[in-house]
Amino acid sequence: xxxxxGTVAELVAALRAKEISSVELTRAVLGRIExxxxxxxxxxxxxxxGALAQATAADAALARGDAPGLAGIPIAHKDVLMTAGLRTTxxxxxxxxxxxxxxxxxxxxxxxxxxxxxxKTNMDEFAMGSSNESSYFGPVRNPWNxxxxxxxxxxxxAAAVAARLVPAASGTDTGGSIRQPASFTGICGMKxxxxxxxxxxxxxxxxxxxxxxxxxxxxxxxxxxxxxMAGHDRRDxxxxxxxxxxxxxxxxQPLAGLxxxxxxxxxxxxxDADVAHAVDDALRAFRALGATTVAVELPNVGLSVPVYxxxxxxxxxxxLSRFDGVRYGHRAAHYTDLVDMYKKSRAExxxxxxxxxxxxxxxxxxxxxxxAYYLKAQKVRRLIAGDFARAYAQCDVxxxxxxxxxxxxxxxxxxxxxxMYLGDIFTIAGNLTGTPGISVPCGFDQxxxxxxxxxxxxxxxxxxxxxxxxxxxxxxxWHARAPQGVA
Amino acid sequence: MAxxxxxxxxxxxxxxxxxxxxxxxxxHAKLESIFALIDALDTVDTAGVEPMAHAQDxxxxxxxxxxxxxxxxxxxxxxxxxxxxxLYLVPRVVE
Numbered sequence: 001x002x003x004x005x006g007t008v009a010e011l012v013a014a015l016r017a018k019e020i021s022s023v024e025l026t027r028a029v030l031g032r033i034e035x036x037x038x039x040x041x042x043x044x045x046x047x048x049x050g051a052l053a054q055a056t057a058a059d060a061a062l063a064r065g066d067a068p069g070l071a072g073i074p075i076a077h078k079d080v081l082m083t084a085g086l087r088t089t090x091x092x093x094x095x096x097x098x099x100x101x102x103x104x105x106x107x108x109x110x111x112x113x114x115x116x117x118x119x120k121t122n123m124d125e126f127a128m129g130s131s132n133e134s135s136y137f138g139p140v141r142n143p144w145n146x147x148x149x150x151x152x153x154x155x156x157x158a159a160a161v162a163a164r165l166v167p168a169a170s171g172t173d174t175g176g177s178i179r180q181p182a183s184f185t186g187i188c189g190m191k192x193x194x195x196x197x198x199x200x201x202x203x204x205x206x207x208x209x210x211x212x213x214x215x216x217x218x219x220x221x222x223x224x225x226x227x228x229m230a231g232h233d234r235r236d237x238x239x240x241x242x243x244x245x246x247x248x249x250x251x252x253q254p255l256a257g258l259x260x261x262x263x264x265x266x267x268x269x270x271x272d273a274d275v276a277h278a279v280d281d282a283l284r285a286f287r288a289l290g291a292t293t294v295a296v297e298l299p300n301v302g303l304s305v306p307v308y309x310x311x312x313x314x315x316x317x318x319x320l321s322r323f324d325g326v327r328y329g330h331r332a333a334h335y336t337d338l339v340d341m342y343k344k345s346r347a348e349x350x351x352x353x354x355x356x357x358x359x360x361x362x363x364x365x366x367x368x369x370x371x372a373y374y375l376k377a378q379k380v381r382r383l384i385a386g387d388f389a390r391a392y393a394q395c396d397v398x399x400x401x402x403x404x405x406x407x408x409x410x411x412x413x414x415x416x417x418x419x420m421y422l423g424d425i426f427t428i429a430g431n432l433t434g435t436p437g438i439s440v441p442c443g444f445d446q447x448x449x450x451x452x453x454x455x456x457x458x459x460x461x462x463x464x465x466x467x468x469x470x471x472x473x474x475x476x477x478w479h480a481r482a483p484q485g486v487a
Numbered sequence: 488m489a490x491x492x493x494x495x496x497x498x499x500x501x502x503x504x505x506x507x508x509x510x511x512x513x514x515h516a517k518l519e520s521i522f523a524l525i526d527a528l529d530t531v532d533t534a535g536v537e538p539m540a541h542a543q544d545x546x547x548x549x550x551x552x553x554x555x556x557x558x559x560x561x562x563x564x565x566x567x568x569x570x571x572x573x574l575y576l577v578p579r580v581v582e
Contacts, residue, residue, distance in 0.1 A: 097566075098566055099566060101566075194542040194543060195542070195543050208540065208541050238543070240545070303527060305524065306524050306525045306526075307528065309524065309525055317502060321502075321503075324503070325568060327564075327575060328567055329566075329568075331569070335578065338577050341578055342503040343503050343504060346504050346505070347505035350504070356514065356518065358504065359495070359499060359514060359518060360521055363494065363518075364525075366497075366501060373528075375538055376528050376533060378540060379533035379538050379539070380528055380531055380533060381539040382536050382538065382539035416520075417517055417521065418520045418521060418523075422524075432542075434541075435542075459542075459543075
């Protein structure tokens with residue numbers, strides 16, 4: 001019996017074999033969450049009562065024999081995904097008491113698949129950040145060493161899965177917010193192709209980049225969860241009408257003949273030695289599995305970060321204008337008139353990083369600057385997309401480190417936003433180009449902090465990426481290592 | 488392009504963010520470093536390049552022009568700071 005530490009696949013089998021009930025599993029999960037909360041702070045809200053009711057219903061369905069595929073599996077959602085009746089804060093004072101009137105599409109999908117929602121995970125405020133230090137509800141800490149950040153912005157979901165509090169959790173990825181925290185906490189994190197998962201009910205940060213995705217310990221589990229999240233949704237105009245896929249269909253395919261592209265930009269001097277060594281070792285493992293490697297060039301990828309901070313900030317300034325203290329969210333107690341009410345409500349409701357991005361975005365969109373910044377960034381975005389298209393003509397997947405370095409100490413980069421932004425240099429291009437990527441554990445640095453391998457592919461290559469990651473996990477055991485004091 | 492302290496005050500007003508002088512100074516320094524990063528875009532030749540607004544070059548979907556939503560204003564207004572008779576309340580704007 002796998003018990004609480006089983007993977008999603010193992011727990012599905014154990015629940016069906018009646019080796020464990022969903023109520024037992026959910027109680028154990030709730031106990032662990034409570035015990036870990038003071039040290040890790042992975043959760044903003046826990047819904048014990050609702051979770052046990054869902055678990056009871058899942059057990060009944062399992063007993064009847066008509067249970068959906070993921071019946072009884074406890075999961076958590078990033079607190080940027082709306083959940084009807086359960087508060088959705090986006091890690092912000094602005095929405096500290098906001099209860100969503102409806103579920104996000106991906107939340108509905110996982111509910112219909114039978115999962116048990118235990119709670120909402122902590123995150124950087126409005127998903128803006130790479131360290132999870134910008135949450136109004138306090139920072140999340142890395143389960144491998146609580147002095148270090150778990151990454152962000154989906155740091156609570158990553159920490160919850162890494163600490164074995166839940167077997168899987170949702171996240172969202174706008175510039176690396178799934179892949180980077182997965183890397184920092186030694187688990188798998190997958191960002192699918194833009195448009196595969198609906199953004200309906202995802203509180204918008206940068207609409208042309210925001211992508212719902214999944215955290216789990218194995219590639220197989222990522223596929224099982226993604227199967228329930230993906231799908232066309234008319235309520236999101238950018239949701240793609242494509243036939244349903246089983247993303248786990250190719251897991252067992254051999255890797256003989258796989259062509260791995262190695263972008264030179266991902267292997268330069270800026271990468272820490274421990275990270276570079278771990279990635280080299282992973283590439284050796286792939287060659288042993290029959291893959292070949294080829295050097296590729298992405299000449300404009302170095303411009304991803306500036307392009308991102310123009311486009312994402314511009315979209316954020318527009319999206320976050322909805323928080324005006326009138327229709328929902330925080331309203332200041334004291335003000336002189338309507339404009340003053342807007343200004344004070346927003347000044348009190350938003351934290352420093354959110355304000356910086358709103359101001360950056362407002363500036364690049366303001367009169368006289370639009371062409372120089374916004375239009376220019378959109379043009380460079382096209383050049384970056386062209387680089388990737390040319391690279392994928394030479395290879396099936398791209399590999400490299402997820403980040404130049406491993407997790408850093410809390411407070412280390414908080415006063416230097418540009419340094420923090422540059423840590424997302426390898427992941428941002430996946431958002432600009434809308435292509436999928438997965439972070440897979442591939443080693444540890446000298447301080448014992450996890451290192452992640454980034455596997456990227458062209459649009460709709462999810463099943464291929466999961467296949468490649470799965471075969472790697474069959475040949476290595478990095479994903480089976482747990483932080484001290486866990487499991 | 489140099490971003491001045493006056494620019495910070497101007498964009499803060501456009502963004503409807505109340506900001507005092509001390510905060511403006513601090514934000515100004517941070518924004519300067521962010522725009523130093525962004526200014527790297529100036530080095531790229533983008534003549535003849537079409538702007539890319541979106542990852543998937545697909546047309547916006549169309550649907551029949553019929554009402555599909557039901558009236559749920561009471562549900563949606565439940566979280567509003569001040570509502571009376573289905574109306575959002577704000578400070579008086581017309582004397």
